[in-house]
Amino acid sequence: MDKPESSRARRPVHPYLVLVAGALLPGAGQVINRMPTRALIMMFFMLSLGFVTVQLAAPGRSFIGRNAGGIFVYAISVMDAYFIARYRWEAFRVRAVG
Known part of the structure; x- marks a missing residue:
């Protein structure tokens, strides 16, 4: 007999889809994983450390x-x-399985 819908675990998103989404759009992988706060934290640190390295990098460095x-x-x-x-x-x- 089938379990009621409320007790059945929700199938997670395939990891390769999360990988592609995260690689294409920063923070999208965390959002797909249902962790939007973590995505915002990652975005904050990306922007912060990006800004710091732009300010501290020597002139003539690559992008x-x-x-x-x-x-x-x-x-x-x-x-x-x-x-x-x-x-x-x-x-x-x-x-x-088990």
Whole structure:
């Protein structure tokens, strides 16, 4: 017999979709993972560290060099969203099998 809809766990979003969304748009991976506060925090630190490195970078540095702080947090944000989605996906899969 099927379980009632309220007791059934909601299937998480596939981790690859979260990875692509997070890579294309900063903070989107966290929003898809239903963590909008975390997305705002990541955006704040991306902008803050990006601003700091722009101010402190030596003249003549490349775009990547001038914005290294923001790009670093952006990369951490993408990995964070993917790992959380992967964890939820695997936990759901294990619960469904066992």
